[in-house]
Amino acid sequence: MELRDIEIFLVLAEELHFGRTAERLHVTPSRVSHVIKKAERRIGGPLFERTSRTVRLTPLGKRLRDDLLPAHLRIQQAVDRAVAEARGIIGTLRVGYSTPWCADLAFRAVGVFRDRYADCTVRIQEIQFDDPFGPLRRGELDLQISEFPAHAPGVIEGPVLFRVPRALMVPAGHPLAGRDGVSMEDLAEIPLMRPGGDVPKYLLNLHVPTHTPMGRPVPHGPSYTFWSEVPALVAAGLGGSIVAARAARYHDRPGIAFVPFQDGPPLEYGVLWSAAGQTPPALAFVDLLVDLADTTADDS
Structure with a gap:
């Protein structure tokens, strides 16, 4: 045969x-x-x-x-x-991620990548929101899977992998928690958690707007260093947070509720490269990410 x-x-x-x-x-x-x-x-x-x-x-x-x-x-x-x-798909490829669903995709890709390219090792690490592009710009990563857009010197946007509807994470006892949906105008009714560190202003405006579309001020909630602090702060009744709707799968706990937004664009997650990072291993890994993301639903 x-x-x-x-x-x-x-x-x-x-x-x-x-x-x-x-x-x-x-x-x-x-x-x-x-x-x-x-x-x-x-x-x-x-x-x-x-x-x-x-x-x-x-x-x-x-x-x-x-x-x-x-x-x-x-x-x-x-x-x-x-x-x-x-x-030239050899050596070590360093990949970052910013959310659990980005991590899931990255680790799925690693399993397939390892079988195809046994001479190339992939290392995965989490990126913190207070320094979203630092590891990539410092050359500590070859690529990362995280939120779009990315307006930073030396950082290039690659393909979009997820488009995820937004939700508002609120304390379970808050009046908004009992609704079927919320609007961007409802943000005037709850303080929003703010990340500390040197977060670019456009990313803050995307995730923590200072005003509603009609110009009403959005109250400031406590700041945090790591996103894992946010569910505990929300459960304590100290404010809310704009999240991807699929965050409910990963971060649900007693004392909080997730209410979908009825307006506003979805959050996008995709591949970010350093300007010098499009190496043969990185290109092969991104091709695999795109193939696997095609089988992943873009809803919550």
């Missing part, structure tokens, strides 16, 4: 569906059928049991699959290593 025929057999053994196998390998179903019939003639026995509704491996097909899988994996790994070396 040729290598391509082996690949078709193994994918069909996994999918157990001629149409899905053809779609996955970008061939026609008739091509899949032809390859399997040719293999069965050469081997001298049926590899699959086919009916109008099901496709199942025969005992002979199961043994062939189990024998071929380890060898096929080794061949694919050898090819991936050669590709990685030829493209």
